Amino acid sequence: MKSDIEIARECRLKPIEDIARQVQIPVDELEHYGKYIAKVPESLIDEKKVENSNLILVTAITPTKAGIGKTTVSVGLALGLSHIGKKNIVALREPSLGPCFGLKGGAAGGGYAQILPMDKINLHFTGDFHAVTSAHNMIAALLDNYIYQHRDEGFAMK
Missing domain, CATH: 3.40.50.300 (P-loop containing nucleotide triphosphate hydrolases)
Structure with missing residues (x-):
């Protein structure tokens, strides 16, 4: 075969x-x-x-x-x-x-x-994977910043 x-x-x-x-x-x-x-x-x-x-x-x-x-x-x-x-x-x-x-x-x-x-x-088949990765990184950074900015309000995990 x-x-x-x-x-x-x-x-x-x-x-x-x-x-x-x-x-x-x-x-x-x-x-x-x-x-x-x-x-x-x-x-x-x-x-x-x-x-x-x-x-x-x-x-x-x-x-x-x-x-x-x-x-x-x-x-x-x-x-x-x-x-x-x-x-x-x-x-x-x-x-x-x-x-x-x-x-x-x-x-x-x-x-x-x-x-x-x-x-x-491959991972860059049509460039979409990079766009998904960039969006994921942006959302993670925004969430991290929000948690930091609102840590005194009890939002962050202790």
Whole structure:
């Protein structure tokens, strides 16, 4: 059996513009993160299409010892739906936290259910993780300052 990296290296990636055209997303609306990754603005959501569509949300899963988790399940599900002729799109957000915290998994799925380019899947995937970290640090600093400023009112722990 081929390894994940062997399978990934055999794949020819399509430019993100080609993928966008396939699903009728205007190319000039893409926010590019290289040749193969982009964000799509929420303003392009067509509420009428949403009402006539189904959403499958994979929010939590205990990964197997082989590292099969949310990404592998999500990509495998999309491949299966495509195979039976169903239109679908997979939206993944920061799929790399498991390995970063020392948990099992390769963050990009596995086998023939991978997201590519896997070398781009890291904590700074699209810059969102930095924004979340900055917001967390700001809230922590504000709370720390509030506790300090109101310590005489009994707010701080003693």
